[in-house]
Amino acid sequence: MGAGIVGTATSWHLSRLGHAVLLLDPCLASAVPKASSQRRLNGSTASLGVLMGHAFRRSSGRGWRLRQLSMALWPSWVSQLDHPTSPLSLQTPLAQLAASEEEAERMRQLAQARQGRGLRFLDEPALPPAPTPWPRPGHGALLSEQDGRVDPLGLMRALRRAFDAQGGTMQATTAQRLERSGAGCEGRWRVITADGDPLRVDAVVICSALGSSQLIEPLGHHRPMGAVLGQVLDLKLPNPQSSWKDWPAVLTCGGVNLIPHGDQQLWLGATVEPGTVADSSHVFAMKTLNKLAPPWLKDAECIGQWQGLRARPQDRPAPLLEHLEPGLILASGHYRNGVLLAPASAEWVGQQIDSSILTGS
Structure with missing residues (x-):
């Protein structure tokens, strides 16, 4: 849920791991704009795409590890995403x-x-x-x-193209609420969309930024942003x-x-x-x-x-990367580092899903 850069990057990565992925967001009804203009935008399309990993002041802790993993992944990600119809490059220094x-x-x-x-x-x-x-x-x-930037709008176009080519599905709708499925039901979760469709799925990954809290609050998870x-x-x-x-x-x-x-x-x-x-x-x-x-x-x-x-998460460090309960994963609240941390966040989500499949939890 959420087709910003983190959500779209995670969807593409999960599809590469062999998972059947459905990406939900109303913004998918329109193409990624060619350039930003004078209007209010979401965090991803308003971003400048700055990648500051190696010049980060700290040299320990989760934030440092996430930055280092992302900076190690970015060259291969750009190489795989670069395409004649959606060119992409790393701009340094x-x-x-x-x-x-x-x-x-x-x-x-x-x-x-x-x-x-x-x-x-x-x-x-x-x-x-x-x-x-x-x-x-x-x-x-x-x-x-080695630090620099990647064009966030070009990245969005490249991720959508690659996700579609990988066999992923995109649906331009809003997830209004989540429900736990009863024992013996197909799929661990039911996603009720604005279209009224009850989708049954094995796992839900929430990347909806400011919209994340309202989806998990009714389930007993308090993560204000x-x-x-x-x-x-x-x-x-x-x-x-x-x-x-x-x-x-x-x-x-x-x-x-x-x-x-x-x-x-x-x-x-x-x-x-x-x-x-x-x-x-x-x-x-x-x-x-x-x-x-x-x-x-x-x-x-x-x-x-x-x-x-x-x-920006309240009373917790950004980003929120949490496996809240079986099949319910939160990857949101990246604050100013959504583009930078997209590869590391996607890798983390992939590990959580693969681990839950192996353990059945």
Whole structure:
């Protein structure tokens, strides 16, 4: 349930393991858009697709392990999903600008500890003299050769195509409630859809972000999640002679991601705003890179803007990867890392289902 990137990626992975998979989501009634526009989007279609695995500050814990597994899987996933009708590629590298000398020192230490993972620190004189200069807080940058981004809309198209080619089934409807089947009934679960169809299935995987809680709450599983809004700007540079030569795929400055695309264009995002109501003051802070923006960025013209909602678990770390009871699996609440963690989440779900088949639980 849920055809965002995590749900669609999990469906494709399960179908590759030989399972018969039905993917449910009303969004399947329409094609994936070619590009984002000025409207409210879900977390997946609003995402910038940033993959920050190796430059992640922590070096232990579940979050670190999930990031490392996903980064190990992404090259093979992209290779398998790339297709003439839905091309896909990994765009690298990723660079983080240090906002202070203290942050620069932490970056130096991280680069030293992870040289084998493609990290290195660039002192200020070593920053490339690009035709369109990077913002320069003046403390150097951490460069991660293997981190970067994947186009989330291209990824969605590739996943849908591959899932369909694998024999998966997609149904544009909503799951309204879940019911446990009685003993001796075919299928462990009944899924009641908005169409009124009672579907009998052996396992249910819930990847419905903010809609997940309402499906599991009646079954006695309390996993509340809150909405966190993010805004993204599409900017047009004022100088026709500007160039993205020597720019990384993703440049992070002042907590904001700058992603070059197209002719003289730049995506800027994303804000972190609890709730569902956008605040224009956050957009101003983002465009000024929290007072670190160069003049050319301040003069850029905004030609597009969109908002997205992420699901953030309350009182629990993101994401929620839980086998709640036999045949009921929750893979949701990825917050800002749905694209990054999609491969690792799909692998985890596959292991849970295969294990339940072997044990009969």
